Amino acid sequence: MIGKNFVKIWLVFLGISTEIMMTVFIMLCALGISWLISGGWR
C-alpha cells in the first residue's frame, strides 16, 4: 500500500516537473526569437 502510494506521488512529481520544463522550454525559445529579431547575432 505504501509502495503504491509512493509510486503515485512520484508520478505526480514527475508530471509537475515535465510541465515546468515545458514552460522553461517555451521561455528559452522565446529568448532565442528575441535574440534573433533584436539583432543580437550581428
Add this chain to the structure above:
Amino acid sequence: MILRPQLQDIKIIGQYSGRVILGLGLLMLIPLLVAVCLGEHAAALDFVIAASFCLSAGYVLILICFTHKEPTWKHGMVIVSLSWLLAMFFGAVPLYLSRHWGGYLDACFDAMSGFATTGLTLVQDLDHLSFAHNMWRHLTMYIGGQGIMIVAITFLVRGAGSALPVYVGEARDEKVLPNVVQTARFIWLVSLVYLLVGTLALSVTAFSSGVPAVKSFFHGLWVAMAAWDTGGFAPQSQNILYYHNFTFELITISLMLLGSLNFRLHYALWAGKRKEIFRNIETVSFFISIMLLFGLTAFGLASAGSYPGVSSLFRKGFYQVISAHTGTGYMTIHPLQFVGEWRALSLMGVILCMAMGAGACSTAGGIKILRIGVIFRALLEDIKRTMLPRSAVVMDKIHHIKDIVLGEKLLRQVALITLAYIFLYLLGTLAGIALGYPLKLALFESVSAGANVGLSCGITRPSMPAALKITYIFQMWAGRLEFVSVFALLGTIIALVRGK
C-alpha cells in the same frame, strides 16, 4: 410552441442559486479573517455586512424554493448563468462598501471581471486599498477560474447526478474523470498544488527583492492566485511592473502557462503519460501559435525601434504576448504605452493572441486553441481531399488525450462557438466605436474583455461611459460561460413571458 417554465422549475433554479450565494457568503469569511488579523477594522465591517447579506439572501432563497427535485440539463444551464450574475451582484457588495469604486456599477464590473478571470479593473486608488479587499478581489479570481459551480459541486451539492448539468454549463464540456465530483476534486488538487508552489516561489522572490515579510507572503499568494487562474488582478496599480524584478516575471510566465493547460492534460501527465505533451494537438498548436505570434509582435516592435535589446524585447514583448495568449492580462508596461510605443503590427499580434486564448477546460478564456487547431486540421484535410480521387475514403483523426475522429458533428460545434466568439468581439468593438473611441483601441479592449484577458490600452477607466461598462460586463460573462448557458437563460426568460 414554447413551454412556460412551471413553479417546480423555478424552485429548482432558486434552490441551487441560493446555495451558490450561501457559498459566496461563507467565502467572504476569508477576507474577514484577514481583516481581523491585520487590524483593519473598517474593512472588517464591510465584510461582516456583505457576508451576512449573502448568507441571509442565500438562506431565504433556499427556504422559499425548497424542493427535493434534482436539476435536469435545462435547469443546469440556467442555474449556471443566473448564479454567475448573482455572484457578480453579491460579490460587488464589499467592493462597493470600501468606497474605492466610483459606484455600484463599477464594483459590479470588477466583481464580474474577477469571477470571469478577466482582470480589467475600475478600482480607484488601488495602492491604498486594504489587505482584506485585495484578498477578496483575488479570491474572486481563484473561485471563478476553477469555476463557481466547481466550488458548489465540491461543497454544497448532494449527488453526482445533479452535478453534471451544472458542470457542463460552465464551459467545461470535457470531464477529466468519469465522475463529476471526482473531476471537481482533481481540479482543486491541481489548483491547490500550483497555488502552493506559486505562492512559495513568488513570496520568496518578493521578499528577496525588498518587500517586507508579511506583505510579500500576501503579494505572493495573490499574484499566484491570479496568475494560475489566468486572471490578471494585482495588488498594486502598476500591475507586475511594480516589482521591477526579472525573476518575478519569469515565475509569473510559468504560472500563466501552467494555468492555461487543459486539466485533462494535467491529469494525463500526473498519471504518468508524459509523452502526451508532445503529441497533444492542443500543446502543439499552442506552441506553434505562441512562437509565430511572438515573432510577429517582436518584428513589429523591432522595426519600430521599440524596446531595443534582447532583454527588453523578452521582458516587454514576450511578457505581453504570453499574458495575452494565456488570457491573463498581467502587464509590465503602462496601459497607454500600447497606444504610444506599439506599432499596429505588434498590437495586432497581441489582439490575435488574446482572441485565440489557450487550453479548453483550463482557466483561460478566448476561442481556445483546441478549436483553432481542429479548424486548421480540418482545413488541411479538406485541401488534401481535393487532391485525392473522389472515391477515396479519408479518416481524419486528431490526438487529444486519445485519438478522436474529426467528424462533421464535432466540426460544426467547434465552428459555431468560434463564430459566436467573433461576433462577441465585434459587438464590443462596435460599442466602443459608437461611443467615440478609435477603431484600433476599441478592438483591442473589446477582444480583451470578450476573451477574458484583461490587458488594457487605457479605455477601461472609471470615467468611461456606463453603456460601455455594461457591454464589457456582458462580454466577460458570455465569453467565460461560452454562450450556451447564456442562451439557455435568455430562452427561459422569453419562455416565461411568451410561453404557454
Add this chain to the structure above:
Amino acid sequence: MRIFIILILLFSVYFQLSIYDVQAAAVTAEELVKSPQQYDGKEIVYKGEVIGDVMVRKDFAWINVSDESGVMGIICPKELVEKIKYKGSYAFKGDIISVKGTFRRWCPEHGGDTDIHAEKISIVQEGEAVEHPLDAEKIKMSIILSAIAFALAIIHLITGRFR
C-alpha cells in the same frame, strides 16, 4: 539700434528663463508615458507620493511614486531613499517627494522599463498615518444583518431544509 539689441537681449533672457521654468516644473506621469520621445534621456523633475515599498537591491533601491495621473518607477542609489519615512498603503499616506533625475523611455539596464534614474530626492511633504473610523451607519447595518443571518441559520437547522 541699441534699443533693438537690448530688446533682443531681454527677449533671449526671458526665453532662457522660460526654458528653465519648463525644466523646473514637475512633469506628470501621464505626460511621460504619452510623449516619451520628448523627455527621453533628459533631466526632469517628477513629484508624487511614495507608494508600496522601498525595495533595496544591493547598492540601489527601487521606489514607485504616484502622482494623480499615474505611477513611475524610480531607481536611485540607496542612500537617497533613507530619509523616506512613510510609504503609501492602507494605513499610511506616503511622503510626497520631488525627484530630479534622468528619464529613460526604455531603459536598457532594467529590461526596457520606463523609469527615472534619480540623482536627487527631496521630501516636499511628510506623510502620515491614515485613520479609518468606523461608520456608525455601517455598524448598525452589520448588527441587523448578522442578526438576520443568524436567525435564518437557526431556522434552517431546526427545519432541516438543507442537504
